[in-house]
Amino acid sequence: MPRSMLIITRQSPWSGPSAREALDIALAGGAFELPLGMLFLDDGVFQLVQAQQAGQLQQKDLTANLQALPMFGVDSLYAAQRSLQERGLDQNALSLPVEVLDDTALRALINRYDQVITL
Structure with a gap:
């Protein structure tokens, strides 16, 4: 049985x-049908903002990978x-549908998974 x-x-x-x-880890795990989830936390929520202009910072746009x-x-x-609130981001303006969780729900989410990787 695969671990989540x-x-x-x-x-x-x-x-x-x-x-x-x-x-990359999420896409690879998904390709091998590993049960996984992805949590956008702290500045990670900025990955969900639409119309990223990564080229101006000489970075590759992550939108295609997210999609x-x-x-x-x-x-x-x-x-x-x-x-999201601390960064002034509205859930309805994000590039992907995500489940928004409060602090209590975050703790419960983390406890549901067998392995947790933080990057």
Whole structure:
């Protein structure tokens, strides 16, 4: 029986390779039908903002990778309510549908998974 995995991505898409690495792990796990979820926390919620202009920072746009998550079976996508609020982001303006969780629900989510990777 495959073990479940939660990938917590905490970095903005332009702050270094961590955001891309988290997406690569999720896509690879999805390709192998590993039960997994992805949580966007802290500055990681910036990955969900539409119309990223990564080229201005000489970074690759992650939007296509994010849009591919459901095609790879990664349907369990979550965002921290507090992170969205602190950064002035509206759930309805995000590039992907995510389940927004408060602090209590975040703890319960993390406890549901066998393995947790934070990037």
